[in-house]
Amino acid sequence: MTVARITWLLLKKDLRIAARSREMLGFTLLFAVLCVIVFAFGFLQEGAATAGYVPGVLWVTLLFSSSVSLLRLFAPEEEGGTLDLVSSTAAGTLPLFISKATMQLLFTGLVTVVVLPLVLLFFNTELKGFGQTAAALGLGLVGMATVGTLCSALLVHVRLREVLLPLVLYPTVAPLLISGVKVTSIALAEGEGTGDWLTLMLIFDLLFVVASPWLHGRALQR
Amino acid sequence: MGRDPAPATVVKPAAATGAQAAAAVLVATGVAWAAGERFVLLDLELSVRAGELLLISGHNGAGKTSLLSILRGAIAPARGQVTLAGVPLEDVAADYLANHIATLQHRPGLYFDLTGLENLALLSSLVNQPLTVTEASALLDRVGLPREAHQRRVRHYSRGMQQRTGLARVMASGAAVWLLDEPSTGLDPAGRETLSRVLRDAAAAGTAVLAISHDPELLALADRHLELRDGRLHEAA
Numbered sequence: 001m002t003v004a005r006i007t008w009l010l011l012k013k014d015l016r017i018a019a020r021s022r023e024m025l026g027f028t029l030l031f032a033v034l035c036v037i038v039f040a041f042g043f044l045q046e047g048a049a050t051a052g053y054v055p056g057v058l059w060v061t062l063l064f065s066s067s068v069s070l071l072r073l074f075a076p077e078e079e080g081g082t083l084d085l086v087s088s089t090a091a092g093t094l095p096l097f098i099s100k101a102t103m104q105l106l107f108t109g110l111v112t113v114v115v116l117p118l119v120l121l122f123f124n125t126e127l128k129g130f131g132q133t134a135a136a137l138g139l140g141l142v143g144m145a146t147v148g149t150l151c152s153a154l155l156v157h158v159r160l161r162e163v164l165l166p167l168v169l170y171p172t173v174a175p176l177l178i179s180g181v182k183v184t185s186i187a188l189a190e191g192e193g194t195g196d197w198l199t200l201m202l203i204f205d206l207l208f209v210v211a212s213p214w215l216h217g218r219a220l221q222r
Numbered sequence: 223m224g225r226d227p228a229p230a231t232v233v234k235p236a237a238a239t240g241a242q243a244a245a246a247v248l249v250a251t252g253v254a255w256a257a258g259e260r261f262v263l264l265d266l267e268l269s270v271r272a273g274e275l276l277l278i279s280g281h282n283g284a285g286k287t288s289l290l291s292i293l294r295g296a297i298a299p300a301r302g303q304v305t306l307a308g309v310p311l312e313d314v315a316a317d318y319l320a321n322h323i324a325t326l327q328h329r330p331g332l333y334f335d336l337t338g339l340e341n342l343a344l345l346s347s348l349v350n351q352p353l354t355v356t357e358a359s360a361l362l363d364r365v366g367l368p369r370e371a372h373q374r375r376v377r378h379y380s381r382g383m384q385q386r387t388g389l390a391r392v393m394a395s396g397a398a399v400w401l402l403d404e405p406s407t408g409l410d411p412a413g414r415e416t417l418s419r420v421l422r423d424a425a426a427a428g429t430a431v432l433a434i435s436h437d438p439e440l441l442a443l444a445d446r447h448l449e450l451r452d453g454r455l456h457e458a459a
Contacts, residue, residue, distance in 0.1 A: 006348065013344055017335040020375070080376070081329025082345070084296065088320035089348050 003091040003098075010086060010099035017076050018103070024072045025107060032065035032111045033118065040122035051125045055184035058119045059140070059177050062112060066144050067166055069107045070152040073100055078156060093217040097149060101212070104152075105145040112137055129187025132194045136183035139201040143176045143208045144169075150212040154219050175204050247272050247430040248293060248323075248399050252302035254453075255288055262288055264453030265302070270399065275425040276432045277441055279458065280450030286434045287327075289450065290401050293432070294325050306399070321349050324397035326405055330388030334377040338362050338387045341376060346394040353394055361390045366416045381408030389420060400424060402433040406440060418443050 018024055039057040043050050077083040087093045116137075120127055127133070151169045155161035170177075179197040186194050246269035255263040262285035270276050280286050291297045293304055295311040304311045306322065325331070332341045342358040353361070362372050365386040376384060385408045392400055405421075406414050418439055425431050425445070433440060441447055447458040 009344060009347055013333065013336065013340075016340070017333065020335045076333050076335060079329075080332045080334050081327060082331055082333060084325075085320065085331055085345055085348060088316040090317045090350060092316070 003094055006089050006091050006095035007098045010095055011102055014076070014099055014103045018107075024069055024075075025110065027072075028065050028069045028107055028111055029114055031068045032061055032115050035061040035064055036115060036118050036122060043123075051123050051188075054119055054123045054125050054188060055181045057123070058116065058184060059180045061115055061119070062108060062137075062140070063144065063170065063173065063177060065111050065115070066104070066108045066148055067169060069104060069111075070148045070169070071162060071165060073104055073149065073152045074156045083156065087220045093220045094213055096220075097153070097213045097216045100153070101145050101149040104149055105141060108141050108145060112141065125188065127188075128190050129194075132187035132198070133184050135198055136180045136187075136194070136201065139198065139205050140176050140180040143201065143205045144173050146205075146208045146212040147172050150216050150219075153216050176201055179204075245272055246270065248304065248306055248432070249308075250289075250293065250299075250302065250304045253289075253292060253299045253304065254301040255285065255292060255297070255299050257285075257288065261300075261453060263292070263299070266454055268293075268448075268455055270430045270432050272398070272430050273425055273428045274430055274445045275421055275443060276430075277444035277447045278432065278434050278450055278455070279436050279441070279447070280434075284450045285453065286450055287403055290325070290327070290403050290432075290434060294323050294401050295319050321395070322397050323399045323401060324392040324395035326385075326388050326392050326400070326402045328403060328407075330376075330384045331391055332376045332384065332387055335375055337373050337375055338367060338379070338390070339372050341387065342390060342394050345391050349395050349397075351394060351396045358390075358394070361394055362387065364393070364416075365390045365420065366413060382410055382413050385409055386413060386416070389417065393420065393424070398429060400429055400431045400433075402431070402435075404435055405433055406435060406437040414439050 036057065039053070039061065043053045043057070074083065077086060086096050089095055148169055151165055151172070155164055155168070158164060179201045182197045183194045186192070248270040250266055250268040253263055253266040254261060266289070278286055278289070288297070292299050295304070295314070298312065306314055306319065311319065331345070333344070336344065339355060339358050339362070342353055342361060343355070346353045346358070359372055367383060367386050367390070371379065371383060376387060379387065385405070389405065392402070406417055409417060414437065421431050421433065421440070422443060435441070448455040449458040
């Protein structure tokens with residue numbers, strides 16, 4: 001079987017499990033909404049949340065909520081003991097990595113769709129520079145999903161993974177986070193000069209997209 | 223139970239050729255393994271032949287599960303070597319190994335939020351033995367899973383039903399070697415009878431079956447019974 005065929009089988013399985021259990025998406029969304037609310041109350045000034053915090057709140061909420069879903073990404077395999085079975089396919093470990101990274105991307109994409117309007121609403125801000133913000137979010141989410149999937153896979157058998165995942169993930173995605181906040185700030189202020197930041201994000205994305213599946217394969221080798 | 227073509231780089235197991243019915247398929251030579259500072263397995267020698275039902279017993283902590291992990295290539299021994307049809311496990315591709323050695327461990331190797339049928343369909347496809355719904359259903363019938371449970375999520379199965387479905391997964395794999403860790407766990411008397419029948423049929427069809435068990439019914443059925451003691455295998459009394 002080809003990589004595409006096995007990937008599709010595994011992705012279909014993950015989508016089916018997610019649709020049935022609903023726990024991963026439900027908890028991630030709930031966590032993200034709570035984050036926004038807490039941030040909104042935390043940044044109150046003269047009775048209103050300050051608009052200048054929107055980029056930071058948006059990206060930090062996405063990063064925090066992506067950690068929540070990453071901690072459960074390999075839960076179906078762990079629970080039933082199928083990790084060995086799905087990581088030794090004829091196409092190696094690549095289909096498993098792609099299917100899991102795609103699932104993570106779908107989850108964080110859905111969270112973004114909910115969180116972005118919520119942040120704008122709570123911080124009473126109008127969305128300007130939609131194209132630039134969308135590009136930054138797209139690049140940021142792809143990078144976070146790929147490197148996040150790698151971290152999640154590396155820590156799947158580690159006892160303190162709830163603690164270790166943020167410690168490994170956050171510094172690794174810091175360049176994406178900083179660039180994403182910068183692009184969103186500039187876009188909301190209708191400014192110019194997002195090109196360099198977006199290029200930087202693209203470079204990190206390429207690095208993560210190439211290196212993560214390779215490292216994942218090495219880590220899962222017998 | 224044999225399967226076809228192996229990658230060009232590795233040798234096809236004897237059980238798959240059907241030419242050497244009594245040939246050793248899986249051989250461990252001088253295997254040693256330590257858990258921390260303590261050596262659990264010491265210069266262990268073992269050969270599992272095609273068409274043989276071999277049972278290993280031993281006290282808790284004797285290293286039975288560790289031995290199984292070494293035999294399936296999940297962990298590397300500190301010393302010694304395991305070969306599959308004469309080829310060292312470390313030289314065998316992961317997918318080839320997965321296609322030729324099927325395991326049933328403490329966890330059944332199933333997705334809990336898929337049904338029994340969905341599990342068999344998915345997992346058999348991954349080892350290049352895709353089953354139709356009818357074939358998968360027939361396998362679940364053979365292991366005695368009630369018809370109404372075929373379309374239920376594994377999460378709602380009892381431990382024994384999960385074990386039966388796990389056994390069906392092993393049967394669906396078409397592997398030449400089965401490594402089973404306490405396969406009768408959670409099974410009722412009827413389930414143990416089914417297990418005995420399945421293992422006997424598999425061995426008769428040329429599959430090399432190695433089971434870790436203390437179940438008297440399986441012990442009575444085995445071609446050989448070894449006891450793991452002091453890090454080595456001994457013929458059981």
